Amino acid sequence: MSMMSAVVKKTADQAELTSMPIPKCGPGQVLIKVQSAALCGTDMHIFEWNAWARSVGIELPYIMGHECCGDVVAVGEGVCGVKVGDKVVGETHIPCGHCYQCMNGEQHICANLKMFGIHTNGCFAQYAVIPAICARPIPGEISHDIGAVMEPLGTAVRAAGEMQVAGANVMVLGCGPIGLFAVAAAVSMGAAKIFATDISPARLEIAQIMGATQALNPLTEDVAQIVLAKTGNFGVDVVIEASGNVEALKDSFRYLRKGGRMALIGLPGKPIELELGREIVFKEAKIIGIHGRKMFETWTQMENMLASGKLDVSPVITHTLPLNKWQQGVELAKNGEACKVIYHPWED
Numbered sequence: 181m182s183m184m185s186a187v188v189k190k191t192a193d194q195a196e197l198t199s200m201p202i203p204k205c206g207p208g209q210v211l212i213k214v215q216s217a218a219l220c221g222t223d224m225h226i227f228e229w230n231a232w233a234r235s236v237g238i239e240l241p242y243i244m245g246h247e248c249c250g251d252v253v254a255v256g257e258g259v260c261g262v263k264v265g266d267k268v269v270g271e272t273h274i275p276c277g278h279c280y281q282c283m284n285g286e287q288h289i290c291a292n293l294k295m296f297g298i299h300t301n302g303c304f305a306q307y308a309v310i311p312a313i314c315a316r317p318i319p320g321e322i323s324h325d326i327g328a329v330m331e332p333l334g335t336a337v338r339a340a341g342e343m344q345v346a347g348a349n350v351m352v353l354g355c356g357p358i359g360l361f362a363v364a365a366a367v368s369m370g371a372a373k374i375f376a377t378d379i380s381p382a383r384l385e386i387a388q389i390m391g392a393t394q395a396l397n398p399l400t401e402d403v404a405q406i407v408l409a410k411t412g413n414f415g416v417d418v419v420i421e422a423s424g425n426v427e428a429l430k431d432s433f434r435y436l437r438k439g440g441r442m443a444l445i446g447l448p449g450k451p452i453e454l455e456l457g458r459e460i461v462f463k464e465a466k467i468i469g470i471h472g473r474k475m476f477e478t479w480t481q482m483e484n485m486l487a488s489g490k491l492d493v494s495p496v497i498t499h500t501l502p503l504n505k506w507q508q509g510v511e512l513a514k515n516g517e518a519c520k521v522i523y524h525p526w527e528d
């Protein structure tokens with residue numbers, strides 16, 4: 181057998197499941213048999229071919245998808261540390277290995293960063309080739325479906341870790357997959373009260389299942405007033421921004437306590453105006469951006485938490501579908517019914 185099924189984005193307005201040659205792995209690459217691949221908001225932008233998708237250097241036609249877990253079936257020349265039979269997850273950040281960041285322990289924000297499934301063929305396919313450095317072997321206790329969401333989960337685990345949430349009152353803005361993962365990570369790392377906001381009642385419900393102390397809807401509730409009342413009028417110690425919504429972010433400065441910490445994950449589609457003196461300088465707010473996972477400290481931490489059962493993110497996976505029903509997954513995500521959709525490329 182030399183052909184495989186893959187979801188190919190062919191033109192600006194066409195994507196389809198089609199038959200493609202099984203790729204071969206070159207030097208420094210591994211070939212994986214994809215068992216589970218997760219649909220992400222980024223894929224939705226690429227399906228729609230919006231302004232962002234047109235601007236990030238995607239060359240059409242190409243195989244979509246970047247979040248996946250599978251089994252290694254071949255390794256290229258010079259590959260060590262990953263072997264045939266390993267269960268691996270793809271880290272999407274492909275570092276160059278020689279820039280300032282790569283040489284100083286920050287390869288996840290490499291100056292020449294390429295992204296798997298954006299600048300390379302991806303994983304909405306039965307097989308995928310990934311650079312060996314990005315093929316992270318995971319413990320056997322972690323299922324392929326959970327493995328497939330470890331890439332976005334890692335972003336949330338990293339944010340909760342950097343924010344030192346143990347014993348802290350935490351606010352998570354946005355209960356999309358990443359916000360929900362942040363709630364789960366905060367629970368697992370010993371946060372005190374965890375507030376979570378979203379404008380979707382269905383997602384707020386999942387936040388409560390994940391262990392949020394209180395799930396709040398800014399459309400119907402005065403979030404700042406409620407959070408202040410529940411935190412001795414000081415405000416929360418930590419805000420994790422995972423909505424990408426400018427108003428939610430601006431509003432959060434009303435209840436971030438003086439000396440508080442904030443991690444920014446969400447990507448607002450427009451510039452934001454802030455009163456820097458009041459909101460940051462006099463408050464001594466400590467704000468950091470989070471771009472993906474530390475390679476590979478975050479992975480080690482996340483694998484330990486998942487394999488020990490201390491971190492459970494299964495409620496975020498609301499749908500699993502065979503890859504040939506990929507369009508149904510896109511529709512479920514578009515109409516807000518699904519949170520995380522997983523595709524199984526070997527099922528009918």
Ligand SMILES: NC(=O)c1ccc[n+]([C@@H]2O[C@H](COP(=O)([O-])OP(=O)(O)OC[C@H]3O[C@@H](n4cnc5c(N)ncnc54)[C@H](O)[C@@H]3O)[C@@H](O)[C@H]2O)c1
Binds near residue numbers: 427428
């Ligand atoms: N920094 C990174 O490395 C990184 C990686 C992947 C995604 N992202 C970004 O992180 C964000 C979250 O990703 P996701 O996949 O969970 O996206 P998502 O779009 O599924 O989740 C965003 C959630 O925010 C909610 N929301 C909208 N307006 C809100 C408001 N006013 N208050 C509270 N919630 C509101 C939405 O209903 C949605 O549930 C996105 O902006 C995404 O682009 C960042």
Ligand SMILES: [Zn+2]
Binds near residue numbers: 247332
């Ligand atoms: Zn993604």
Ligand SMILES: [Zn+2]
Binds near residue numbers: 275281291292293
């Ligand atoms: Zn680099």
